[in-house]
Amino acid sequence: MNELAVNVTGLRKRYGEVTAVDGLDLGIRRGEVFGLLGPNGAGKSTTVEILQGHRTRDSGSVSVLGSDPATGNRRWRSRIGIVWQDESAPAELTVRETVTHFARYYPAPRDPGEVIELVGLTPKADSRVKALSGGQRRRLDVALGVIGGPELLLLDEPTTGFDPAARRQFWELIRRLAEEGTTIVLTTHYLQEAEELADRIAVIARGRVVAEGSPDSLRERYGSGSTVTWREPDGTHRSERTPTPTRTVFELGRRHRGEVPGLLIDRPSLEDVYLRLTGQRADASEAPRAHESEVPR
Template sequence: MTQEAVRVRGLRKRYGDVTAVDGVDLGIRHGEVFGILGPNGAGKSTTVEILQGHRSRDAGEVSVLGEDPGRANRRWQSRVGIVWQDESAPAELTVAETVRHFARYYPKPRDPDEVIALVGLAEKAGSRTKALSGGQRRRLDVALGVIGAPELLLLDEPTTGFDPAARRQFWSLIRDLADEGTTIILTTHYLDEAEALADRLAVIAAGRVVAEGEPASLAGRAQDRATVHWAEPDGSPHSTETDTPTRTVAELSARFDGEIPELRVTRPTLEDIYLRLIGQEAN
């Protein structure tokens, strides 16, 4: 087994006169959660569809689990799980019937009851899909994505439309799958989701990878200047940017003789970095 589950070099795809993917390079290690970020039309969906084997490419080299997805056979397909943005479960079947039905498509599926429990639907096993909440239906989609015991799981905007509680529950499920050793590729517009789940991120803009790295250090984030915020004795807010926030706090502490009112030390958020990378700086 190579170190990389996914290797992409010089990937290109055009639609008529429009270049959707313009020389993308990616390397995704076995067992990691890898997030792909980018605005609509940036090329991330096309890239993921090529990795899935559902869209052809015009140029470049692509290896997913050691094979070219453009020429892969059914055996390779059984090693890759996909959770589409749109729901795929039949509305009239129960949860248990649906998972058991899809299990028959795979040579070595996981135990359906184990998978239903893994996604937190054991108590809903006898319920019809149409009676489930939105979050529960999304959990069922994940069950269908992992029933074949995939080595690689592709998640396309998995929590779109979730309420905050359902999103946090879903995050816990993804962490459980990652702990089992599943390689996960996640596309999302939620930057807090990417920061919470991804070991590494790639930001795609205008068909190119403009940054890649860990969320905490993406595009030099960890080295960016800090901002120290505090309130003066009259209550007026103040702040200053500095490369030495510890020294600034010490100086303020001496001036205030101890407690510094409303003290906060912040660095650029992932959203700040993302907007900078895609050329949409916040005003």
């Protein structure tokens, strides 16, 4: 878990006068689920395309599974699975035909039937792709991403357009893949998705990583405090914003000599932290300009 599957230092990429990635540093451990969060135009899609080897960089050092993506050969590419934001499966083939066809592109593919079962499409194995629902097609996209038995799986906005039930089913699939030891890099605009799936998260703004760590550590470091609410003996409701909610609750317990009536603790959410770090809140001026990484360089 301490070996880095992805190691990026000082990555830069410009498109004409626009700087998409501006000195980005990133470290992703083998076997973890890593979330990339950031507003549109922050540079996360460009970063993922560079990791895939589908886009060149202007400068910086990039290592993915021990190789530079810019010079990665066919064998290196076979170790990486990609699930694009857009569907890639031909509409007229069946699920089984599609997965079997894509398996031929890899030197040591997984069994197509096993992969179809893994993504929960066995009942639809002989259905044509065009007859599948949106959620089922997305499961097929994942099947095509993992059929080669990748060590690293890159997911670009994998649940866009999903209803809540389909999204939660997809989360279970990603957890199963992670349990098998696949390193997963996930870009998403759904903060709950990142919180549910990611071991660690990097927040990208203006082409740089401005914060990095587990969801809990990000809330602790960059949250603006918790709100403790309770009811006094005379029935009035009180609340207090504090960076030390446990201490506040302890003091309330002593004062009330036991249970505190109407006690509620509202801790900062990942959404609060994200909006602050990306400059979309009034207190954004306090956001860090350089990231604090939990990965040793």
